[in-house]
Amino acid sequence: MLECIVTKFGGSSLANDEQFRKVRSILELEPTRQYLVPSAPGKRFPSDDKVTDLLYACYDLASSGKDYEHLFVRIRERYLSIAQQLHLKVDIEAALDEVSRGIGEDKSRDWVASRGEYLCGLLIADYLGWRFVDAVEGVRFHDDGTLDDEKTQELLSGILKDGKPSVVPGFYGARADGEVVTFSRGGSDITGALVARAVNADVYENWTDVSGFLMADPRIVENPAEISSITYKELRELSHMGASVLHEDAMFPVHRAGIPTNIRNTNKPYHPGTLISRNAPNEASVPTITGIAGHKGYSVIYVEKNMMNSEVGFGRKVLALLEEYGISFEHMPTGIDSMCVVVKSELLAPHRDEVISRMEKLVEGSGSVAVNDNMSIIATVGRGMVHNCGTAARLFSAMSRARINVRMIDQGSSELSIIVGVNDSDFEATVRAIYHEFVG
Amino acid sequence: MLECIVTKFGGSSLANDEQFRKVRSILELEPTRQYLVPSAPGKRFPSDDKVTDLLYACYDLASSGKDYEHLFVRIRERYLSIAQQLHLKVDIEAALDEVSRGIGEDKSRDWVASRGEYLCGLLIADYLGWRFVDAVEGVRFHDDGTLDDEKTQELLSGILKDGKPSVVPGFYGARADGEVVTFSRGGSDITGALVARAVNADVYENWTDVSGFLMADPRIVENPAEISSITYKELRELSHMGASVLHEDAMFPVHRAGIPTNIRNTNKPYHPGTLISRNAPNEASVPTITGIAGHKGYSVIYVEKNMMNSEVGFGRKVLALLEEYGISFEHMPTGIDSMCVVVKSELLAPHRDEVISRMEKLVEGSGSVAVNDNMSIIATVGRGMVHNCGTAARLFSAMSRARINVRMIDQGSSELSIIVGVNDSDFEATVRAIYHEFVG
Numbered sequence: 001m002l003e004c005i006v007t008k009f010g011g012s013s014l015a016n017d018e019q020f021r022k023v024r025s026i027l028e029l030e031p032t033r034q035y036l037v038p039s040a041p042g043k044r045f046p047s048d049d050k051v052t053d054l055l056y057a058c059y060d061l062a063s064s065g066k067d068y069e070h071l072f073v074r075i076r077e078r079y080l081s082i083a084q085q086l087h088l089k090v091d092i093e094a095a096l097d098e099v100s101r102g103i104g105e106d107k108s109r110d111w112v113a114s115r116g117e118y119l120c121g122l123l124i125a126d127y128l129g130w131r132f133v134d135a136v137e138g139v140r141f142h143d144d145g146t147l148d149d150e151k152t153q154e155l156l157s158g159i160l161k162d163g164k165p166s167v168v169p170g171f172y173g174a175r176a177d178g179e180v181v182t183f184s185r186g187g188s189d190i191t192g193a194l195v196a197r198a199v200n201a202d203v204y205e206n207w208t209d210v211s212g213f214l215m216a217d218p219r220i221v222e223n224p225a226e227i228s229s230i231t232y233k234e235l236r237e238l239s240h241m242g243a244s245v246l247h248e249d250a251m252f253p254v255h256r257a258g259i260p261t262n263i264r265n266t267n268k269p270y271h272p273g274t275l276i277s278r279n280a281p282n283e284a285s286v287p288t289i290t291g292i293a294g295h296k297g298y299s300v301i302y303v304e305k306n307m308m309n310s311e312v313g314f315g316r317k318v319l320a321l322l323e324e325y326g327i328s329f330e331h332m333p334t335g336i337d338s339m340c341v342v343v344k345s346e347l348l349a350p351h352r353d354e355v356i357s358r359m360e361k362l363v364e365g366s367g368s369v370a371v372n373d374n375m376s377i378i379a380t381v382g383r384g385m386v387h388n389c390g391t392a393a394r395l396f397s398a399m400s401r402a403r404i405n406v407r408m409i410d411q412g413s414s415e416l417s418i419i420v421g422v423n424d425s426d427f428e429a430t431v432r433a434i435y436h437e438f439v440g
Numbered sequence: 441m442l443e444c445i446v447t448k449f450g451g452s453s454l455a456n457d458e459q460f461r462k463v464r465s466i467l468e469l470e471p472t473r474q475y476l477v478p479s480a481p482g483k484r485f486p487s488d489d490k491v492t493d494l495l496y497a498c499y500d501l502a503s504s505g506k507d508y509e510h511l512f513v514r515i516r517e518r519y520l521s522i523a524q525q526l527h528l529k530v531d532i533e534a535a536l537d538e539v540s541r542g543i544g545e546d547k548s549r550d551w552v553a554s555r556g557e558y559l560c561g562l563l564i565a566d567y568l569g570w571r572f573v574d575a576v577e578g579v580r581f582h583d584d585g586t587l588d589d590e591k592t593q594e595l596l597s598g599i600l601k602d603g604k605p606s607v608v609p610g611f612y613g614a615r616a617d618g619e620v621v622t623f624s625r626g627g628s629d630i631t632g633a634l635v636a637r638a639v640n641a642d643v644y645e646n647w648t649d650v651s652g653f654l655m656a657d658p659r660i661v662e663n664p665a666e667i668s669s670i671t672y673k674e675l676r677e678l679s680h681m682g683a684s685v686l687h688e689d690a691m692f693p694v695h696r697a698g699i700p701t702n703i704r705n706t707n708k709p710y711h712p713g714t715l716i717s718r719n720a721p722n723e724a725s726v727p728t729i730t731g732i733a734g735h736k737g738y739s740v741i742y743v744e745k746n747m748m749n750s751e752v753g754f755g756r757k758v759l760a761l762l763e764e765y766g767i768s769f770e771h772m773p774t775g776i777d778s779m780c781v782v783v784k785s786e787l788l789a790p791h792r793d794e795v796i797s798r799m800e801k802l803v804e805g806s807g808s809v810a811v812n813d814n815m816s817i818i819a820t821v822g823r824g825m826v827h828n829c830g831t832a833a834r835l836f837s838a839m840s841r842a843r844i845n846v847r848m849i850d851q852g853s854s855e856l857s858i859i860v861g862v863n864d865s866d867f868e869a870t871v872r873a874i875y876h877e878f879v880g
Contacts, residue, residue: 233777240776252746300852306692312768319756328752332772333852336680337673340852392849393833393840400833409832412740412773412780412848412861421852 003032006201008170008192011042011050012209013266014120016078017085020127026207026269027128034165035199037192038124040116041078051075051116052171052185059112062103072100079119090126095119111180114172117188121169130165138198139173139191141181147173147190149253156198168195189250193261197253204254204261206246211265212274213238216292220428221435227291228272229280234290237381237417241293251276286384288391289438292431294378296424298330299345300408303359304338305367314362315339321358325351330377331410331419337367342408342421345373375407376427380434381417392418398437402429443472446641448610448632451482451490452649453706454560456518457525460567466647466709467568474605475639477632478564480556481518491515491556492611492625499552502543512540519559530566535559551620554612557628561609570605578638579613579631581621587613587630589693596638608635629690633701637693644694644701646686651705652714653678656732660868661875667731668712669720674730677821677857681733691716726824728831729878732871734818736864738770739785740848743799744778745807754802755779761798765791770817771850771859777807782848782861785813815847816867820874821857832858838877842869 007027013019027033040051054075061068076096083092099115118134125132138159140151152173160166170188174180183190189206196204213235216224230238232255239248246263254261260277280286303318305311315334318341322329331342348355352371359369385391392411395418399406408421422430447467453459467473480491494515501508516536523532539555558574565572578599580591592613600606610628614620623630629646636644653675656664670678672695679688686703694701700717720726743758745751755774758781762769771782788795792811799809825831832851835858839846848861862870 236776256746306696312766313759313763315769315772316756316759316763319753319759323753323756326752329755329774331774331852332755333850334769334771335857336676342852389843389845390837390840392846393836396833396836400830403829405829406832406851407855408852409849409858410773410852411846412771412782412850415847417775418849 003202004035004199005030005033005203005205006035006037006192006196006199007033007205007207008037008188009039009124009207009266010188010209011039011052013042013207014038014040014124015042015044015048017082019266020082020086020124022266022269023124023207024128026266029269032202033205034163035160035195035201036124036128036130036165036167037170037188037195038117038120038167039170039188040120041082049074051078051120052113055112055116056109058103059109063106063109068103069100072103075116076100079123082123086123086127088123088126090122092119092122095122108180110172110182113182114169114180117169117171121167125167128165128167130167133159133166133168135169135172135191136174136178136180138168139194141173141175143175145181147183152194153198156195160195160199183247183249186247187249189247190253193250193253196259197257200257201259204259205264206250206261207264207266209265209267210263211268211271212263213291215290215439216431216435220431221292224435225439227274229275229277230290231280231383231416232276232278234381234383234416235276237379238291238293241377241379242295246276280383287382287438288384289380289382289434290384291382292378292380292434294376294427294431296374296376296427297345298342298373298375298377298421299348300372300375300421301341301343301348301355301359302338302370302372303341303363303367304369305363306337317362318359321355321362325355327351327355331408331421333408333410340408342375342377374424375421376424376430377408378420378422378427378430378434379417380420380438383416385416385418394437395420395434398433399430402433404430404433443642444475444639445470445473445643445645446475446477446632446636446639447473447645447647448477448628449479449564449647449706450628450649451479451492453482453647454478454480454564455482455484455488457522459706460522460526460564462706462709463564463647464568466706469709472642473645474603475600475635475641476564476568476570476605476607477610477628477635478557478560478607479610479628480560481522489514491518491560492553495552495556496549498543499549503546503549508543509540512543515556516540519563522563526563526567528563528566530562532559532562535562548620550612550622553622554609554620557609557611561607565607568605568607570607573599573606573608575609575612575631576614576618576620578608579634581613581615583615585621587623592634593638596635600635600639623687623689626687627689629687630693633690633693636699637697640697641699644699645704646690646701647704647706649705649707650703651708651711652703653731655730655879656871656875660871664875665879667714669715669717670730671720671823671856672716672718674821674823674856675716677819678731678733681817681819682735686716720823727822727878728824729820729822729874730824731822732818732820732874734816734867734871736814736816736867737785738782738813738815738817738861739788740812740815740861741781741783741788741795741799742778742810742812743781743803743807744809745803746777757802758799761795761802765795767791767795771848771861773848773850780848782815782817814864815861816864816870817848818860818862818867818870818874819857820860820878823856825856825858834877835860835874838873839870842873844870844873 058068170191264273410419498508610631704713850859
């Protein structure tokens with residue numbers, strides 16, 4: 001049985017004709033790469049513009065009645081240059097004119113933004129000699145702007161079932177009435193995942209400009225190692241703490257369908273990148289930890305109440321109160337007469353006084369409420385932890401040697417992470433101490 | 441200013457005339473010991489009966505119409521023997537006759553049970569030459585059988601404000617209509633605390649047959665060290681895990697009033713015992729850990745749900761469901777797509793299938809629910825932890841050396857305990873590993 005691979009190429013992988021050539025040679029390396037989801041052309045150099053940003057800027061100018069053509073010229077040049085360099089036959093000028101006209105004719109913001117991927121898809125399909133499938137035909141949104149997951153699966157699998165190599169532009173789709181709707185920024189990842197699910201791909205390759213995920217933030221740890229293999233669950237834990245280069249919503253369709261995602265580097269096509277799968281199978285050796293991620297800016301709401309523990313429902317009341325203000329909790333360490341609720345400071349800030357005074361009423365006469373800010377949370381994630389009874393010992397020993405005080409520990413829910421809370425001022429030192437303990 | 445000490449003597453401290461002599465010499469050692477709350481005479485030797493048990497047995501016989509006098513004789517002998525040996529003048533025979541008559545006349549179960557302390561109070565007051573204050577005059581219960589805390593404070597402080605040395609029998613009081621009501625077993629500790637609060641004592645001395653609390657369960661750790669000083673909060677954490685010799689409700693009146701409790705040994709009157717206070721003040725050196733306590737028999741309800749974390753209120757819904765079945769939660773480790781609720785297995789057992797199937801509905805289509813039993817929870821408690829950033833490291837290193845796998849960690853609520861979850865089969869080894877790491 002032949003394999004089937006869906007590829008998604010990010011903006012930097014399609015920034016100019018040179019990148020287009022790399023994409024084609026990557027596809028030629030592996031003929032089972034039969035589907036391609038392009039982003040809009042990204043930056044060619046650090047100070048360059050992304051086409052999508054230019055499109056938004058044109059839209060803003062047009063909608064306030066100003067001239068946008070001087071800006072649209074830069075978009076035009078990007079696409080024309082690629083088409084000329086690669087001797088493409090597709091009438092990209094006509095397509096560009098139509099976009100420009102659309103901007104002037106009050107087309108929606110989503111429609112304007114989506115044209116970056118649309119035009120890029122036209123070019124790459126022509127260059128590869130593949131079929132172009134407009135995403136408005138395959139990706140369906142509900143009227144409220146959320147994805148119609150079921151209908152999308154039905155439409156995409158219907159169109160793609162003939163097995164013809166196809167290009168489906170990322171980032172957008174349409175409502176039943178044909179009105180274009182986009183995902184949030186970075187949403188081409190989602191389109192790629194939806195196409196992978198529709199054709200029941202063996203692998204969903206997400207080509208970027210990095211050779212996979214790093215074990216820690218390179219702004220904190222010097223030259224962190226790359227993650228060669230990670231499970232979707234581990235990635236969720238890390239990406240929740242801000243460590244992801246992948247759109248969160250892009251993981252679920254493929255995760256649920258059991259399709260692994262492979263993060264690859266267009267500029268290093270032979271590097272295996274990071275493989276994300278449901279269960280990392282057949283591993284000769286699992287590293288103890290897979291990655292470290294963390295965030296500053298958490299607040300700890302400390303609620304003390306005599307005999308709290310014998311009062312069934314007290315914890316629920318505290319959470320219900322937070323819920324009224326739309327504040328989700330991250331962790332909830334529980335003592336006998338006290339509990340802590342750890343929340344993002346930015347979620348608490350707008351309601352701080354009200355929340356505290358209402359909690360004080362909950363414990364009236366027999367307790368107290370206090371809030372401590374400036375806590376960082378660091379998640380050390382690894383499916384290998386469960387096999388290794390010394391992980392917690394090593395982690396806390398490393399922190400102790402670095403003279404870091406542990407404000408909070410939470411472990412046990414997933415058996416694949418240990419969460420520690422430290423003062424914001426200890427954040428970077430904690431990440432480094434843990435990294436060097438486990439990675440070297 | 442003279443100190444004022446309230447003493448409470450447990451059943452073994454008043455089991456016979458020899459113990460009565462010890463009590464008197466303890467009081468004579470320190471003339472500021474001006475109030476005494478006695479329990480009913482306890483066991484003189486391991487196979488002996490407690491008077492209270494005999495009283496309950498008499499009540500049971502009488503209420504099913506059987507003869508109880510053959511059993512009451514044993515109660516009679518206990519009191520008569522003490523009175524004779526100590527040459528007491530009080531007419532204890534008449535008082536015993538009245539109790540026996542009361543049992544035959546269908547007096548309430550609480551009334552019958554309370555006579556152990558009542559009679560013991562008559563004897564000890566006579567022996568000391570102190571005033572006898574019947575607890576029905578000073579300890580007031582609501583009609584629903586719960587303590588009327590405010591009225592009790594008013595009554596007791598009114599009676600005792602003249603400063604006369606007094607004996608107030610423990611364990612019982614009365615409703616406004618005069619009907620006798622008892623606390624739960626061990627409730628003399630509560631009476632002692634209420635008297636201490638009423639006279640605003642400097643210390644509440646709780647005299648028992650042990651020289652204070654031990655740092656760990658002596659059935660698990662050989663010859664554990666005694667705790668010389670502990671805060672009420674620390675004790676609550678330990679006693680919740682089953683490590684207490686003190687009635688929980690007995691701590692709050694004195695804790696709130698800022699009165700320290702001193703656990704003392706009637707058989708070793710010069711041993712300082714354990715001092716329980718609100719804040720352990722003026723400590724030259726705080727031991728890192730104060731005590732270790734734990735329990736087997738917890739269940740972990742593991743709830744997994746995609747995108748749980750972005751759903752405000754999911755945690756609250758899970759707790760609300762448990763609350764419907766009267767199940768309080770002990771801990772709640774939280775991941776990104778999963779949460780665990782740790783509950784006592786015995787609370788879950790009667791509703792297990794129903795709880796699981798309703799939780800499964802909560803996560804329907806995008807998650808799963810599983811229950812793991814046989815988890816032990818061990819609390820390592822110490823106000824010294826907060827000053828010592830290596831505590832967690834030492835604790836987990838000790839567990840790691842003992843090859844114990846950590847199933848759960850919860851720290852952060854009180855900053856004075858680290859909670860770990862391990863398999864029941866690792867329970868004793870964990871307690872020993874932690875004890876030997878910190879105590880030696």
